[in-house]
Amino acid sequence: MHALRAVFAPTCSPFREKPFLLERLMLIESGSPVAADTRVGISLTINGQHRELQVAPWTTLLDLLRETLDLTGTKKGCDHGQCGACTVLVDGVRVNSCLALAVMKDGAEVTTVEGLAGLSNGGAGSNGLHPMQAAFVEHDAFQCGYCTPGQLCSSVGMMNEGHAHSRDEIREAMSGNICRCGAYTNIVDAIEDVMAQDGAAQDLGAAR
Amino acid sequence: MTQTFSSTGHDSFVGTPRNRVDGPAKVTGLAKYAGEFTAADLAHGYVVSSAIARGRISAIDTAAAEAVPGVIKVLTHENRSRTAWLDYNYQDAVAPPGSPFRALYDDKIAFSGQPVALVVAEDFETARHAATLVKVAYEAEEPKTSADAVRAFAYDPPKKRAGIKPPPKPWGDADAAYDAAPIKLQNEYRLAVEHHNPMEPHASTVVYEGDGKYTVYDKVQGVSNSHNYLAAVFGLKKDDVRVLNPYLGGGFGSGLRPQYQLFLAMLAARDLERSVRVVLTRDQMWSFTYRPDAIQTVSLGSGEDGQLQALRHDAIGVTSHYEDYQEVVVNWSGVLYKCDNVALTYKIAQLDTASPGDMRAPGAVTGVFAIETAMDELAHEAGLDPIALRLRNFSEADATSEDKPFGSKALKACFTQGAERFGWAKRTPAPRSMREGHELVGWGMATGVWESMMQQSSAHAILSADGKLEVGNSTGDIGTGTYTILTQIAADTLGLPMEDVTTKLGDTRLPEAPVAGGSWTAASSGTAVMKACRNVGEQVFKLARAMEGSPLANVDFDRVSFANGRIAVAGDDSRSVALVDVLKAAGVETVEATESAGPDKDFASQYEAYTHSAVFVEVRVDEELGQIRLTRVVSAVAAGKILNPKTARSQILGGVVMGIGSALHEESMMDHRLGRFMNHNLGEYHVPANADIYDIDVIFVDEEDKANPLGVKGLGEIGIVGTAAAVANAVFHATGKRIRHLPITIDKVLG
Amino acid sequence: MNRFDYVRAGTVAEAVQAFAGAPGAQFIAGGTNLVDLMKYDVTRPGRLIDITRLPLGDIAEHDGGLRVGALVTNANLAYDARVRSRYPLLADAILAGASGQLRNAATTGGNLNQRTRCYYFYDTATPCNKREPGSGCAAIGGVTRIHAIFGASESCIATHPSDMCVALAALEAVVQVTGPEGDRSIAFADFHRLPGDDPAKDNTLKPGEIVLSVDLPAADLSKNYTYLKLRDRLSYAFALVSVAAALELDGDTVKIARLALGGVAHKPWRNRQAEALLVGKPATRETFQAAADFVVAEARPQSENAFKVELARRAIVRGLSQAAAGTPQSLTDKRIQ
Structure with missing residues (x-):
């Protein structure tokens, strides 16, 4: 049972915390780091509507839709790309929104179930x-x-x-x-x- | 379809296929589920789960988590506020005997994944991140999580679970008869631990309304259960808590009991005096209820003709250390087959896991798999067609209940019609006798059975002056179609178009109804709605008769009918009056009634009520590689009157698909050294995907039943029962290999 | 997910530069595996370098073969007309994996870098040498149904989960990378590695190196090939065992043989000696059985996965038979040819 000893040790992250200050906002500049304590300005067209948004870099497209924009039609079933409940169309292509970081979709057109009829x-x-x-x-x-x-x-x-x-x-x-x-x-x-x-x-x- | 009548006359909607009334809300994303309601002051709770299965927390350090900006509080057993002291406060309506689990109660760990802290933060991401910073140290003890390891400690539960029939006393002498029988079969049957995994993870949103009042959205199969639980556990006045759940993203039993996310959300909301939502992650869906494993032995003794002479069905189920979970596993053998010497036993043994719980057709999926596989083995031994063997041993009365006759049992019609549709007559009986290319083809069948139950339920009906009708109660539509069938029943009872009827469910402000489970909702809530509408109808009738120059003057209520928004003298449409005109003339805004309905005691004293099915399955097994394709299923069901053939068919399809999962795919794999289910995600716990499901044909055979005025018997479970046995029997027919341990995966086919 | 810096790279040079001096930096493209792992707290990057805007999204003619940019999605690769006609084995392997949605997001470079699906790697409550070097391997002696039968070590018994990489191994692709020390080419066989006593490393990329393209060589293996995948359900599941087989036949005689297995080792498993056994022999079941026997002779199963040895043996025979007959496994008709 030697291998299992670590199971009983505390599990914690060695990663050092940086303070997370919501006030800071940055626009993305190619090649320049956006520090972890900063929100990023992005634009998305969601169901035909253009939106300027401020997101933390770790916000997934799914959480942005559900939590920030109250577009709860898109569902969270597993949050890991294993069920498909979060499927949306990004630039017309179906993807799992739970695995997409919103910041990386800057500039994209997103269609959710709420906007399907308009398509x-x-x-x-x-x-x-x-x-x-x-x-x-x-x-x-x-x-x-x-x-x-x-x-x-x-x-x-x-x-x-x-x-x-x-x-x-x-x-x-x-x-x-x-x-x-x-x-x-x-x-x-x-x-x-x-x-x-x-x-x-x-x-x-x-x-x- | 049999011509059906409700008590008010001709059915227009009941008995006809209708689209779901909640369909548009569900396809547009407007239907909101428990974790989707919000509040201006909403905080998000994220659960920290135990890494060990047994032992205690020796230290818990929340400082790093609490230092993360945006974290509001980390709740643990060390700082939680007080809740009720005594166990009975925690015992919800469907709790088994014992001491229900209390989250964050003390330092003891009873199962892997047990919640040990709740991180509450301003947003979900912050809560999830901070949860990884909570440091927990444990003193671990060696867990016992295998049924085999504890079978010697199995016991007859001293306190029986309400609503769960213990095995009947044995009759005849099963052991002696077995010894003397010309054909003897004795084998062990197992199924894997399964987890419900509804698509919607468990979630509770507690909205703090101020002044000690709360509105709670809880993923539960009946809001009344959560309502009573919250009131008892948190010492709240019931009027101060309202629980809602208009839509439920699947339950299958996991939402029968209030689960720990509700307790945690309410605890945090009360402490913080603000709104809190707790949503479990998919892997945390392995940290509470599951379908338990059972070690089952079936012993069949028969004559050369296949006539049963001895039947033993012994099962050892499992439970947790804190509750005696029980289900009906073995009784089905005695219900299905006539035999003079029968012994049925059921014991349970304790594991270091969370309490198991009811999962779609609890106990029946387990027990019927065993007996229906064993019967297939007997058919093979006796050289009989599997249907012929079942007919030879067909029970005409319920031997497990003093030989009471069945209220109805159209199982023979299921055999006949199912076999006909499937083409069973073309089956060649010898195993390995049908093949196409690399594939061995196998046809198997099995019987399904489930209790037909009814629970005390109430409902209201409100007819407004504009002719619109609202009906409802607190039960939930868990995807079964309850909104739709209640709308149909109400519309027919008062002769209104379905568009003029609104059904409201899942709100404790509505009349109380039980949890949606056990296949009892259609009978229970359906009857209550019908009675409430009938009552409204009678009130309107009285108003109508009192109208000046009433066309209904001197007519009795039992001589009128309701149709097209009018009350008419039955058979004479010329003597009628519109409902809206009646209310207008009487100057009333609404006519309301609340009624309740319960089991018919007279009927229950004379009859036993079950639904039945015959399931036929075709599998194609690659002989060399063991890959199974399940290409055809016919499920023929006898379940009394079918209120809505469209949603009813879907219920059976869903049960069959879950039965296929049970047969071929589903298995929560426990590392017994850790006491932990390791494949705790939907990528590695396989439920059937679209590609696994080929053609499924559903037949409803005519069956008239009088257990309730609607003649319905319930459909939620019967589709799954027997399906796994039919699959295993088909695999035997294809390959000659008898696999008695589910799921039937490639390794077992090759092994 | 932990807190991380975010850098959006506009050029490859920017991406490489952004990596330097940023502890725990990782490149992200499709995110289908990395975001998944971050949510489980298995991976905690200090910096994410978004490379989705780099000009690496094209498939181009190259040296008689094709050069596939690292950012070409799995779907675009599998449905590319040139790939379908010249490298159908690759197309089929890709389409045998994941789901439509995932293939639309996942990239070529990301597929090469995807990590194992070992239960214990994914579960931070258990020790894992791949996740936390030196913590031990909880998988050994545990639930090992899905684990390796070839090339495992006492430190790690995980498998590589990719289907695409199994085909790339059989096709002898070449991986072009760049990094702080400049460009280099890595033969596909050398890209992934066995766990040894350092299972934290899945492959031979050096810190800061980034995949630029995967080059498909000119060899014509488009007639006699198959990708045969066996799994616990008929779609959307990782392989228990998969076989990529490609043959070049001269009449009935095998001229070239390529055989790679998935789901059985820490890397796509190729056995060149077994391939050599096939060459010059008639393309018969007996020949294939001999090769299969040779491959599985060195299998060392775990407590719960001995079945994989026999399954692999049979799948090799069937795969080679499908390839020889020119009847590749259909992706949608699940009957095995």
């Missing part, structure tokens, strides 16, 4: 929903609803990527979004439905 072609449907949102409701593609915003952003991002077409491909491409309620088959049904609508719309476009 759909020609705006939201008569129900105010993105077609994917409407399809999720119609196919009962969720139960508790907690993974749902991530599933929605992920499925819209997946369609943007354009690599998944068959059911097998959708299942694989959506495997980064865990649903503990087990709504997977309905989620795939909903996505297939939207893909079919999308395909029909494109066919129509081509015929014109």
